[in-house]
Amino acid sequence: MATGAAKKKPAAKKAGAKASKKAGNKAVRHVALLRGVNVNGITIRSADLQALFVELGFGAVRTVLASGNVLFDTDETDIATLRQRIEQALRERFGYEAWIVLLAQATVARMAAGYPFERVDEERHPYIVFGSDPAMLDEVMAKAEELETYTDRLQHGDGVLYWELPRGESTDTPVAKLLAKTRYKSSTTTRNLRTVEKLIAG
Structure with missing residues (x-):
């Protein structure tokens, strides 16, 4: 069960992410869609999921329903790197093989x-x-x-x-x-x- 995994500190933002803030990039609303959450023995409470995304440095974090959906703001523009960072943090925190689809909210719309x-x-x-x-x-x-x-x-x-x-x-x-x-x-x-x-x- 994922809930029994020891909590670990998520990876810090990379230098490139900090540089983007200095460049004045505007934060964009994103949607993280987690695969296989709260099924097949993988249990993650919404409050714990939200807390992880806050610790990762994202803004306006909100979870939607219990199927692994997270809304958040970020000014990071490298989606592939951002997705990998979130997946790694999920694996370390909740102890399961985490995979996500990451999209801008406007793209989902x-x-x-x-x-x-x-x-x-x-x-x-x-x-x-x-x-x-x-x-x-x-x-x-x-x-x-x-x-x-x-x-x-x-x-x-x-x-x-x-x-x-x-x-x-x-x-x-x-x-x-x-x-x-x-x-x-x-x-x-x-x-x-x-x-x-x-x-x-x-």
């Missing part, structure tokens, strides 16, 4: 606006599949097109996959089983459209 299926459907769930590696999203899409499925609808968007499936079958459909494969664990994570809308508003 644009992605949500492009959702192509019915946004409200009493019989189907609307999801967005986010990814840190575009090649992996392309691969998922290609493999999904080979599946014999009459329940899933999957469409490629700009940096995301849009997914719709029957309610109550979020882990049972062919696409759900495809996304659950270990190969995609480090680079993809899925959120319900309702959750994404909360992240945009935060």
